[in-house]
Amino acid sequence: MDKIIGFFIVLFFLGVAFTLIEKRFAANKHKKVFRKSWKLDFFYFLFNPSVGEFLKKASAFIVIVPLYILVVGEIPTEETFQQGFGPLGAQPLWLQAIQILVIADFIGYWTHRRLFHTSPRYWKIHAVHHSSENLDWLASARLHPLNEIINTLVFAVPLVLLGWSPISVASVTPFLILHGLMLHANVNWTYGKLRYVISSPVFHRWHHTKINEGGMKNFAGLFPIWDILFGTFYMPKGQYPQNFGIDENMPESFKGQMLYPFKKNL
Ligand SMILES: [Zn+2]
Numbered sequence: 001m002d003k004i005i006g007f008f009i010v011l012f013f014l015g016v017a018f019t020l021i022e023k024r025f026a027a028n029k030h031k032k033v034f035r036k037s038w039k040l041d042f043f044y045f046l047f048n049p050s051v052g053e054f055l056k057k058a059s060a061f062i063v064i065v066p067l068y069i070l071v072v073g074e075i076p077t078e079e080t081f082q083q084g085f086g087p088l089g090a091q092p093l094w095l096q097a098i099q100i101l102v103i104a105d106f107i108g109y110w111t112h113r114r115l116f117h118t119s120p121r122y123w124k125i126h127a128v129h130h131s132s133e134n135l136d137w138l139a140s141a142r143l144h145p146l147n148e149i150i151n152t153l154v155f156a157v158p159l160v161l162l163g164w165s166p167i168s169v170a171s172v173t174p175f176l177i178l179h180g181l182m183l184h185a186n187v188n189w190t191y192g193k194l195r196y197v198i199s200s201p202v203f204h205r206w207h208h209t210k211i212n213e214g215g216m217k218n219f220a221g222l223f224p225i226w227d228i229l230f231g232t233f234y235m236p237k238g239q240y241p242q243n244f245g246i247d248e249n250m251p252e253s254f255k256g257q258m259l260y261p262f263k264k265n266l
Pocket residue numbers: 112116117126130207
């Protein structure tokens with residue numbers, strides 16, 4: 001019960017903070033606070049940290065535990081699993097956290113680009129996230145659970161099986177969540193010279209535009225270096241993306257969006 005109350009308190013303060021920041025630094029000045037589909041995105045905000053998180057953890061457990069037993073030769077306890085193993089798991093936690101963030105972001109870049117934006121089957125999963133035409137902090141939660149499950153498995157399976165300690169990134173998780181919300185916020189922040197070092201709201205908002213307005217660019221979650229290296233970096237100076245969404249008809253109901261990846265005839 002305390003966790004639920006705590007969640008709503010955090011959500012309330014996030015709502016107040018992002019509303020004030022978006023008002024002061026708006027990239028799209030005409031976007032309203034209670035814009036179209038805000039109730040749907042608010043529901044995602046309740047669904048993904050609870051049911052979505054459970055599905056993600058259950059999937060990771062089902063996939064990783066049998067592989068862990070095969071690789072390590074023993075059934076993991078909560079403690080042994082969190083500690084990692086071998087030379088990689090023996091490194092200082094801060095060093096492991098940096099390594100995990102860099103490798104996971106590299107894997108995430110290619111998963112995002114070559115799987116979710118290239119394969120029609122996987123695009124239908126990811127299209128749910130891109131379907132918001134009113135991109136703001138609240139829209140960041142609009143993610144199909146399969147999107148989250150695949151994203152987690154592609155980096156967690158190799159990293160855990162090579163011995164890295166999952167607990168090493170626990171301390172930075174709140175910052176990663178906040179960073180994810182900020183990426184989608186309706187603000188005109190580019191982070192100046194740091195735009196090439198860390199992904200900014202403007203950097204990611206270009207990713208959410210349609211193809212003729214910069215879409216299919218800026219796939220990195222954290223480090224734009226991947227986009228710079230692989231030719232997908234796009235941040236024209238002095239311009240802000242204006243139109244978001246996709247070129248197909250996405251259902252406007254939660255149920256319709258959950259079923260969308262399973263619809264035939266794309
Ligand atoms: Zn995308």
